Amino acid sequence: MPRELTLKIFRYDPSDPESKPCFVEYKMEETPRLNLFVALHRIRENQAPDLQFDFVCRAGVCGSCGMMINGRPTLACRTLTAELPETITLAPMPAFKLIGDLSVDTGTWFRGMSERVESWIHTKTEFDPEAEEERMDDGTAQKIYELERCIECGCCVAGCATANIREDFLGATGLNRIGRFMLDPRDERDSKDWFELVSTDEGVFGCMGLMACDDVCPKELPLLEVFAYMRRRMSQVAAGRAKDDAGTSLPVIN
Amino acid sequence: MSKEVTHPEGELMASKEQAKRQWKLDAISTGTGVFLAIFMWGHMFFVSSILTGERGFNWISDLFEHYWLAQPTLILVTIVFFVHFVTASRKIPGKLAERKRIKKLGDDISKSQWNISDEDREELEKVRPHKETSLWIWQVRSGMIILALGSIHLFVVMADVVQRTFKLGEGLGINAAETMARVQGGMWILYAVLLYAVEVHAGIGLYRVTVKWGLGARIPIIGSRITRKMAHQMERIVLWFFLIIGFVTLLVMAGVIEPPLEFLLTTDAD
Ligand code: HEM
Ligand code: SF4
Ligand code: SF4
Ligand code: FES
Numbered sequence: 001m002p003r004e005l006t007l008k009i010f011r012y013d014p015s016d017p018e019s020k021p022c023f024v025e026y027k028m029e030e031t032p033r034l035n036l037f038v039a040l041h042r043i044r045e046n047q048a049p050d051l052q053f054d055f056v057c058r059a060g061v062c063g064s065c066g067m068m069i070n071g072r073p074t075l076a077c078r079t080l081t082a083e084l085p086e087t088i089t090l091a092p093m094p095a096f097k098l099i100g101d102l103s104v105d106t107g108t109w110f111r112g113m114s115e116r117v118e119s120w121i122h123t124k125t126e127f128d129p130e131a132e133e134e135r136m137d138d139g140t141a142q143k144i145y146e147l148e149r150c151i152e153c154g155c156c157v158a159g160c161a162t163a164n165i166r167e168d169f170l171g172a173t174g175l176n177r178i179g180r181f182m183l184d185p186r187d188e189r190d191s192k193d194w195f196e197l198v199s200t201d202e203g204v205f206g207c208m209g210l211m212a213c214d215d216v217c218p219k220e221l222p223l224l225e226v227f228a229y230m231r232r233r234m235s236q237v238a239a240g241r242a243k244d245d246a247g248t249s250l251p252v253i254n
Numbered sequence: 255m256s257k258e259v260t261h262p263e264g265e266l267m268a269s270k271e272q273a274k275r276q277w278k279l280d281a282i283s284t285g286t287g288v289f290l291a292i293f294m295w296g297h298m299f300f301v302s303s304i305l306t307g308e309r310g311f312n313w314i315s316d317l318f319e320h321y322w323l324a325q326p327t328l329i330l331v332t333i334v335f336f337v338h339f340v341t342a343s344r345k346i347p348g349k350l351a352e353r354k355r356i357k358k359l360g361d362d363i364s365k366s367q368w369n370i371s372d373e374d375r376e377e378l379e380k381v382r383p384h385k386e387t388s389l390w391i392w393q394v395r396s397g398m399i400i401l402a403l404g405s406i407h408l409f410v411v412m413a414d415v416v417q418r419t420f421k422l423g424e425g426l427g428i429n430a431a432e433t434m435a436r437v438q439g440g441m442w443i444l445y446a447v448l449l450y451a452v453e454v455h456a457g458i459g460l461y462r463v464t465v466k467w468g469l470g471a472r473i474p475i476i477g478s479r480i481t482r483k484m485a486h487q488m489e490r491i492v493l494w495f496f497l498i499i500g501f502v503t504l505l506v507m508a509g510v511i512e513p514p515l516e517f518l519l520t521t522d523a524d
Pocket of ligand 4: 059060065078
């Protein structure tokens with residue numbers, strides 16, 4: 001006997017003054033290996049043609065489908081209904097601007113974060129289009145890649161108590177981004193340069209260590225290890241023991 | 255940042271200063287917390303000397319007061335206690351609304367913005383416990399309890415020690431008979447709550463300190479890296495160890511059970 005699922009979906013269209021936020025129930029029969037990506041599309045096809053939600057890759061790569069599934073921020077495309085009870089509550093992620101129903105604007109948030117982190121390689125080396133690209137040793141490349149895997153889904157921000165109450169908090173993904181550039185030998189910023197960005201209440205010392213980010217990150221990035229490393233390194237700077245250490249490696253993942 | 259520094263150089267200086275201050279405050283709250291936790295272990299160890307009977311307890315308290323160990327420690331701990339309170343409670347959101355927000359991180363949707371009905375709010379709340387987030391809430395709550403009850407306790411102990419040191423009144427200092435009389439006279443409630451609050455608070459605190467500062471670091475000698483699971487297990491063991499010793503101690507003081515280790519100090523002459 002297939003289960004009958006009840007999806008309680010948050011409905012609200014902020015652009016429509018008539019619209020009132022509420023949860024609406026949709027019922028459907030569970031089919032084998034049903035995931036929420038398919039379930040939501042079925043609802044849109046058969047029951048609620050105006051339902052708003054985001055999907056692109058449906059394979060956990062693009063990071064568009066983050067939402068609160070039974071209270072936990074995670075990727076809808078990677079969530080099988082079989083993993084959930086019969087009643088499934090879907091809500092948009094908090095901390096981001098609501099576009100409508102389950103769809104939120106993560107783009108503006110992430111752009112703001114990237115600008116503050118100055119999320120690009122800082123170097124004085126002149127770019128020579130003729131020259132052969134510089135080689136990077138494999139270990140370093142692997143470590144950078146580990147942190148680069150962030151898909152900007154925003155789940156860590158939605159689940160973070162700090163990010164929920166402080167607009168200016170860089171969030172786990174922001175701190176992870178900093179870690180990524182700290183690792184990069186091509187980036188000439190050193191610990192002292194990072195200090196004022198990282199060591200503030202908007203940065204790692206705003207983080208209360210509640211660990212929700214680490215628990216919800218669908219890509220299982222080593223977020224807590226990155227933060228612990230940053231705290232230690234920033235303490236060295238504060239104690240005046242920072243070396244000239246641009247591009248040193250994070251010893252976090254192996 | 256709402257700083258009113260307009261010159262770019264000035265702004266840079268200001269944010270550097272700020273970064274340094276915020277690092278410092280965090281380091282102080284962690285440092286004082288760890289200090290207090292370690293102190294509490296030592297404290298528990300010495301107080302549990304009552305498990306060997308009144309003689310053991312009195313011997314230790316006499317020793318500490320006679321050799322001027324108790325007095326400076328008491329002053330130092332009192333200061334650290336309040337410094338910790340001031341620096342750590344900085345992290346407690348000042349606004350009630352923000353505290354509620356953390357508490358019910360479950361209500362994803364803030365009332366002001368999206369106007370969600372109370373019914374739906376409750377619906378959301380049920381489904382969203384995050385263990386570490388609630389641990390932090392318990393840390394704040396237990397901290398508040400410690401602040402209230404710990405201050406009373408510090409005051410009582412201070413009064414005892416001062417009496418002896420300056421030979422006021424009977425001048426007995428801390429002694430088993432008086433302590434037990436106090437516990438039996440009703441203070442056991444205060445001590446039971448305080449004990450539980452301190453162990454929970456310090457347990458969660460140390461777990462969080464390990465995760466916040468140590469995760470991924472190599473442990474000297476052993477060589478393996480600190481993991482969250484490791485920190486969690488350590489916290490468990492330490493928590494139960496001190497809770498059990500603490501409560502047995504309290505039961506002895508309350509006269510409910512005999513000191514279980516009395517035989518250690520019993521000689522044939524007795
Ligand atoms: C014997 C007493 C106490 C001990 C052993 C103790 C221990 C600790 C420890 C180890 C931490 C972790 C620090 C960190 O996360 O950086 C901590 C944090 C905290 N303590 Fe205490 N504490 C004590 C008393 C108090 C008191 C009186 C308060 C008053 C409200 C308090 C409030 C807090 C708060 C709010 C935090 C969280 C700070 C943060 O998240 O950074 N504690 N405590
Ligand atoms: S550890 Fe907690 S406070 Fe810090 S970024 Fe992660 S969820 Fe937020
Ligand atoms: S760190 Fe993880 S949870 Fe956060 S945005 Fe990146 S992939 Fe998503
Ligand atoms: S649709 Fe791309 S991550 Fe889910």
